[in-house]
Amino acid sequence: MNLNIALLAGDGIGPEVIDQAVKVVNAVAKKFNHQINWTAALTGAAAIDAVGEPYPDETHAVCMAADAVLFGAIGHPRFDNDPKATVRPEQGLLKMRKKLGLFANVRPTFTFPSLIDNSPLKRERIEGTDLVILRELTGGIYFGERGRKDNGDTAFDTCTYTREEIQRLAKLGFEMAMGRRKKLCCVDKANVLESSRLWRETVQDMEKDFPEVEVSYEFVDAVAMRLVQWPSSYDVIITENLFGDILTDEASVISGSMGLMPSSSIGIHTSLFEPIHGSYPQAAGKDIANPLATVLSAAMMFEDAFNLKEEAAAIRAVVNKSLAEGIVTEDLAGKNNKAYKTSEVGDWLAANI
Amino acid sequence: MNLNIALLAGDGIGPEVIDQAVKVVNAVAKKFNHQINWTAALTGAAAIDAVGEPYPDETHAVCMAADAVLFGAIGHPRFDNDPKATVRPEQGLLKMRKKLGLFANVRPTFTFPSLIDNSPLKRERIEGTDLVILRELTGGIYFGERGRKDNGDTAFDTCTYTREEIQRLAKLGFEMAMGRRKKLCCVDKANVLESSRLWRETVQDMEKDFPEVEVSYEFVDAVAMRLVQWPSSYDVIITENLFGDILTDEASVISGSMGLMPSSSIGIHTSLFEPIHGSYPQAAGKDIANPLATVLSAAMMFEDAFNLKEEAAAIRAVVNKSLAEGIVTEDLAGKNNKAYKTSEVGDWLAANI
Ligand SMILES: CC(C)[C@H](C(=O)O)[C@@H](O)C(=O)O
C-alpha cells in the first residue's frame, strides 16, 4: 500500500520518540512492502517559535492530506504559569482537534506482566486491568463560550453538548464494547449538570440498539475512586471532554506502564496517533526518553487507520521482545540492568522487526 | 459551655453513624462539663418522603440557629439513574450549602499506621501522606446558569467565579498552610479555562501576603496522577468546586482509611461536619457501618467550631484506642478478628472517653 503519514513531532522529547517510531514504521513497511510518504510539519512551541502560531495552516493542510497523523508531544514550561500569555502551545492542540474533527480520544489502559510491579497500586489491585476510556474531544467546556465580566473580576466558561455529539461518541463506545467484554460505563455528573443529564438520557435511549451490552452509569467522583480501587472492573468507559481529561490521566498511572501507553484520536477527516505521555522537557535532547508508547501508537495506526493487522502485530511483538530481553530505556531498566538510549532502542526494534 | 448542635442524620447509614457520634459527644460533654442542646432536623430522601423537599425551610432555620451542624449522609438509589426526576436529595445538599454559605469544604487525607495496608497503594507510596484539600463549595459550575435549547437537544452549564470567591477560599488555604508544612498547591485547568486563569491570577496576587508559603500551580489532570503516585508530596491543595469533588474523592480512597475520614464545611452562617463516606444504602439498618468517620467529624467540630481542643483530643484518643484494641466494625476487623456492631463501637467509645 501507499501510505501518507503526517509527522508532527512537537516539543520536548517529541522529536526523539517520533524518530524511533519512524525507524520502526520504515522497517515494517520494508518487510510488508508498503510505500510510506512522510510529511513533517510544525506544531506546538516549535511552531510558535518558527511562525508565531501553534497549529499553522500549512500543518493543517498536511494533516488533511494524510491517511493518518503520527504525533509526538507538545508543551513547553516557558508558557506555563503565565495566565496572561496570549499564544499557548495548547491552543494549537485544541485548534487541531477541532479542525480535524478528532471527536473521540481512545485511551487504553492495560498492564504488561513484566512491568506490573512498577504500578503504584498493589499487584492484586491492578492485575487483569484492561480498559479503554473513550473521551469526547471536540465539545464541552473546552470549546464553549468563555470570557470576563465586571472589569475582569468575573470569569466564565460554558459547557455545551448536543445530542448528536453524544450519540457519535457513544456509538463508538457501544461498538467497541461489542468487540470486547460487552460492558459500557457512562461517566457523568447527572446529579448536578444539565449536560450530564443529556448524556445519560441519550445513552439510555441507545441501549436498545445494543441489547447485548451491559450499560452502567456512574458519577465522575465515584469513578475517580473506583479506578484506584478496582480498575479491572471496567471494560469500556465513555465520557465528556473534561472528565475524560482527568480520568484518562488518572488511569494512565495505575498500570505502571505510563511510558508504554499509546492512544488514538478518531476524526472526521483523519485520525491521529500519539503516546499519552507529555513533552517531558526535563529529558529533552538527552536521548533517554522511552520511545515505546510512540512505537505502540504506530502499531495502533496500522491497525485502526490502515486496517493492517499483521503489521500492527509485528510491531507489538518486537516491543514485547525488547521488554523480555531488557533492551529498554532507563525508566524501565531498574537499578541493576543496563539502560539503553532512546535511539539504541529504536535501532534495535527496527533491526528486529 | 452551652453548645447548640443541629443534627441532620439524613439517609442510608446516616442515622446509625450519627447515633454513635451523639453518644460520644454526650460523654465528652459530661466529662468536660458542657451542656449540649441537640436539635434534629430532616434532610435528603428522608425529608422528601416526609415533606416533599430535601432541605425544608424548617431544617434551614434549625441550622441557622445552631453553633454547628453534625451531618450524616444523604442519597438514595431510588433517585439514581433517573435523569428526569424533578426532586433529588442532592438538590437539598446544594441548597443547604448555598443558603448556609458553606464556601469551603475541608477534606484531610491522612493515614492510620494500623490501617495502612488497607490502602490500594503500596505502603511506600502512601506512607507519610498528610494532606488537606480545600474545595470551594458554593460557586462554579454547580451554581451557574444551566438549561436546554433546540427542543431539549442541546444542554449547557455555566461555570462562573468572581475574584472575591477565589480570594475567600485561597485565604483559608494560605492560613492553613502557615499552620502546617507551608506548601500550597493551586489546582486548575488554566491552559483551557478562563475561570481557571482567574483562579491562578488571583492566587498569584495573594502570594506576596504570605511570603513564607511555597505556592505551586498544577493542572487538574496532572494532580489526578500525582495523587496516586506521590500523595505524600502534597500539603494543602486549593481548588474549585467540580475539580474538588473529583480530587477529594480520589484522595479519600488512597489512604485505606475511607471509613475514618472526617470533613468540615466552613460557612458564613455556621459550619457543618460530616464523614466523607456516602449513605451506603446496602448497609443501612444492619448495624454494621463504621461510625468512626462521623465520630472524628465530631472531634473536628469541637476543635474548629467550638475551639475546644482538649475535647477534640479526647475523642481522637478514644478512637485510636478502639483501633489499637480491635473494637471495630467488620470493614476494619479483618478475617480473623471479631467484628463489632456499629452500636457496640459507639457504646465502647462513649464508655472509654
Ligand atoms: C494540553 C491540554 C490542553 C490537553 C487537554 O486538556 O486536553 C492535555 O491535557 C490532553 O489531555 O491532551
Ligand SMILES: CC(C)[C@H](C(=O)O)[C@@H](O)C(=O)O
Ligand atoms: C451528591 C453530590 C451533589 C455531591 C457533590 O458533587 O458535591 C457529592 O458528590 C459531594 O461531594 O458532596
